[in-house]
Amino acid sequence: MNLIKLKKLANSRQFTELEVLWSEALDEPEAEVEEMLRVAAQVRRLGEEERADAMLQGLLHAHEQRHDRHARLDVARQAAVLLPASTLLRRELRQLMPAFHTDYEHAGTLTSRLLAEGIALPDGLAVLDRFLQLRPGSFLSDRSHLEPGMVEEVDAEHTRLTVSFSGRREVMERARVGEVIVLPPDHFPSLLLYRPDELRRLAADDPEAFVVKALTSTRDRTLAHRELRTHYVALHGEDGWTNWWKKARLVLKTSTRIEMTGSGQPTFHLLRQERSYEDRVREQLRGLTEPAPRLQFILERLGEARRDKSVSREMIGELGNAAARLAGPLLEKDAALTLACLALHAEAAELGGDVAEVNPRAAAQVIARIHEPAILPSHLGDRLLQLVLAFVRRVLPAEQWTVFWGRVLPRTGRMTADMMARELLAAGQERVLVSALEDVLSHPTASPEVLGWLWRTRFADTKTGQSLAAMKGLGVGRLMNALLDLMDATGRMTALSDDKRLRKVLEQGQEGLELHDGEPIRVYLSATGPEEARGLKERIERNGGIRASTRTSLLGWLRTAHPEVFAEMSRPWEEDVYYTTMSGLQHRQAALDELVQVDLPAVARQIGEAASHGDLSENAEYTAALEKRDQITSRATRLEGELARAKIITDEMVRSAFVNVGTRVRVRDLVTNVEETYSFLGVWDSQPEVGILSYRAPLAMAFMGARPGDQVEYGEEGERRHWEVLEVGPAL
Numbered sequence: 217m218n219l220i221k222l223k224k225l226a227n228s229r230q231f232t233e234l235e236v237l238w239s240e241a242l243d244e245p246e247a248e249v250e251e252m253l254r255v256a257a258q259v260r261r262l263g264e265e266e267r268a269d270a271m272l273q274g275l276l277h278a279h280e281q282r283h284d285r286h287a288r289l290d291v292a293r294q295a296a297v298l299l300p301a302s303t304l305l306r307r308e309l310r311q312l313m314p315a316f317h318t319d320y321e322h323a324g325t326l327t328s329r330l331l332a333e334g335i336a337l338p339d340g341l342a343v344l345d346r347f348l349q350l351r352p353g354s355f356l357s358d359r360s361h362l363e364p365g366m367v368e369e370v371d372a373e374h375t376r377l378t379v380s381f382s383g384r385r386e387v388m389e390r391a392r393v394g395e396v397i398v399l400p401p402d403h404f405p406s407l408l409l410y411r412p413d414e415l416r417r418l419a420a421d422d423p424e425a426f427v428v429k430a431l432t433s434t435r436d437r438t439l440a441h442r443e444l445r446t447h448y449v450a451l452h453g454e455d456g457w458t459n460w461w462k463k464a465r466l467v468l469k470t471s472t473r474i475e476m477t478g479s480g481q482p483t484f485h486l487l488r489q490e491r492s493y494e495d496r497v498r499e500q501l502r503g504l505t506e507p508a509p510r511l512q513f514i515l516e517r518l519g520e521a522r523r524d525k526s527v528s529r530e531m532i533g534e535l536g537n538a539a540a541r542l543a544g545p546l547l548e549k550d551a552a553l554t555l556a557c558l559a560l561h562a563e564a565a566e567l568g569g570d571v572a573e574v575n576p577r578a579a580a581q582v583i584a585r586i587h588e589p590a591i592l593p594s595h596l597g598d599r600l601l602q603l604v605l606a607f608v609r610r611v612l613p614a615e616q617w618t619v620f621w622g623r624v625l626p627r628t629g630r631m632t633a634d635m636m637a638r639e640l641l642a643a644g645q646e647r648v649l650v651s652a653l654e655d656v657l658s659h660p661t662a663s664p665e666v667l668g669w670l671w672r673t674r675f676a677d678t679k680t681g682q683s684l685a686a687m688k689g690l691g692v693g694r695l696m697n698a699l700l701d702l703m704d705a706t707g708r709m710t711a712l713s714d715d716k717r718l719r720k721v722l723e724q725g726q727e728g729l730e731l732h733d734g735e736p737i738r739v740y741l742s743a744t745g746p747e748e749a750r751g752l753k754e755r756i757e758r759n760g761g762i763r764a765s766t767r768t769s770l771l772g773w774l775r776t777a778h779p780e781v782f783a784e785m786s787r788p789w790e791e792d793v794y795y796t797t798m799s800g801l802q803h804r805q806a807a808l809d810e811l812v813q814v815d816l817p818a819v820a821r822q823i824g825e826a827a828s829h830g831d832l833s834e835n836a837e838y839t840a841a842l843e844k845r846d847q848i849t850s851r852a853t854r855l856e857g858e859l860a861r862a863k864i865i866t867d868e869m870v871r872s873a874f875v876n877v878g879t880r881v882r883v884r885d886l887v888t889n890v891e892e893t894y895s896f897l898g899v900w901d902s903q904p905e906v907g908i909l910s911y912r913a914p915l916a917m918a919f920m921g922a923r924p925g926d927q928v929e930y931g932e933e934g935e936r937r938h939w940e941v942l943e944v945g946p947a948l
Contacts, residue, residue: 218237223255272299310331323348331344343394350396351370363381365386419452424464424468438486440484470492471493536571540557552591554585560603574611608621618645630665650690653690661701667698692736703726707759707761726762741776741777752774753778787921788869789912796864797865819841819845875923878946879944880895887938
């Protein structure tokens with residue numbers, strides 16, 4: 217059929233010839249419906265409505281004869297766009313639409329109302345489609361609501377719906393219905409809201425179908441473990457989750473429609489094509505070309521096999537052999553990963569996989585190549601490390617595996633350290649354990665996890681805790697000093713780098729120091745001597761990682777145990793008083809007496825004499841006398857305030873072991889090597905020309921609190937001086 221010729225005949229109004237060719241075109245099975253409808257539409261636009269309707273009627277009939285009644289409706293729908301004014305087409309659609317919805321009582325009424333004369337045919341047909349889908353119980357989405365809605369009633373006579381939105385009922389008129397989105401009948405969020413019993417039965421009877429239904433309602437066909445839990449708890453409550461998940465996990469893992477990724481809290485993906493669990497494992501394994509991720513994947517799958525007993529022996533054997541094949545190529549460049557390969561191979565054998573037996577001698581040779589076992593924790597991760605440790609224990613004699621474990625332990629995590637400590641104690645290897653823990657205390661920043669475990673376990677009422685408490689070299693003082701060292705170093709690094717790992721170390725350290733409300737620390741402090749307490753006080757005060765509240769608690773416990781340390785280290789130079797010698801106080805009091813008893817009476821007489829000269833407005837002598845009186849009064853008031861806050865320098869201050877108010881210090885200039893002597897007395901005792909400074913002078917404040925051996929700096933950049941404190945003694 218030549219459609220171009222049909223169009224030319226229509227445009228040139230050669231309708232007789234057009235009708236002949238039109239009949240021929242209707243007999244052709246490959247006729248293009250849309251293009252033929254365009255020809256009929258052109259005939260109608262040229263004023264030949266009856267001729268156009270006849271052409272349309274023939275097209276509808278031909279398609280029904282060639283195919284079925286559905287094909288007739290499809291052509292009519294297409295024609296509604298191109299021939300919207302056709303009365304014949306409107307009548308045709310009003311007959312066809314109800315015929316395909318005989319199961320719906322409102323189909324006829326809705327069709328007659330929405331395809332009535334006066335309603336644009338394409339618009340009416342679009343709204344009718346929505347009404348026919350939105351039967352009672354159907355779900356929809358409306359842009360004015362966040363949650364989906366459910367149709368409750370259909371008013372066919374007035375073409376409107378009554379819709380529930382989480383219990384709130386709204387009436388939707390025709391125009392608004394045309395804008396909503398029809399949701400599928402298995403739309404999961406809608407089922408949660410309106411038909412939860414249906415989902416409860418599904419979750420109990422068929423966990424796989426329940427999760428598939430949840431997945432189909434997500435945009436990317438992906439569901440997180442926490443989201444699945446939220447859905448289940450919303451239906452059943454928190455109590456039933458654990459048992460349901462234990463049952464569902466095995467079903468979901470072996471599902472051919474769902475893929476689980478991750479172990480503890482997996483993510484679920486809806487597969488485009490059904491595939492078995494083992495086929496997916498093989499495909500994923502082939503995609504992992506790097507050794508470390510490949511071994512980690514094998515570890516996770518073998519872990520699933522041990523937990524669920526659902527993986528075939530054949531699959532376990534494939535995994536074990538895949539690990540073994542990596543061992544040879546890795547041996548020269550990475551002995552640690554080679555050892556992991558052998559451990560995974562041995563694990564597969566233990567689980568019943570079809571693999572070759574492990575050769576202990578070959579395993580021992582690989583272990584001998586690992587010169588620094590301490591790298592294993594960071595290189596392998598906790599789970600693979602534990603598998604490797606168990607393997608080493610199986611293949612080496614006791615005197616060798618325990619030493620190997622002892623070298624690994626300081627760099628492990630808390631859980632692994634706890635397991636290793638228990639096993640070493642059970643094997644009678646206390647000496648190996650003590651040596652490993654002494655390494656932790658000597659290098660706390662390299663072993664933060666184990667130090668945290670050691671601190672907590674040392675005070676726990678467990679068999680391991682009791683054993684640790686009885687060990688020499690693991691006293692509370694040594695542990696506390698190591699913990700303070702760790703926190704100080706970590707705090708200073710945190711100031712330079714906002715690293716989450718460093719913040720976690722600090723948080724765990726804070727918790728450790730406050731363990732059991734500080735009872736272990738208080739007991740320890742009560743047994744310390746003054747010198748140890750003094751050093752501990754300085755370490756706490758200068759620590760860059762302790763929280764302010766924790767610092768206050770520690771110093772409070774120390775003050776209770778050793779009040780003398782705090783008395784000795786008081787800071788009088790920071791008090792809001794005026795320390796002075798007795799002579800300085802007497803000198804200041806004499807200055808006040810002079811003002812009150814001599815200067816004020818004299819100025820009063822001057823004021824009286826000046827006033828006697830008459831006109832005060834232009835009396836310069838009178839004005840000057842008043843100003844002088846105000847100055848004397850102000851100075852006297854200031855001196856009274858200072859004297860009210862004055863304190864005499866005490867003998868304890870003068871004889872303190874550090875630079876204090878009332879002390880003399882002998883120092884050495886670190887640049888010139890010249891020795892100098894300064895005395896720091898009260899604010900009214902200063903004689904800078906002979907080396908006696910007010911303790912409030914900037915230079916004096918730089919020295920306050922320093923002890924022999926300390927270094928002191930003072931001055932601006934470029935003129936800064938540096939001294940070493942040689943000796944501190946009384947200045948009085």
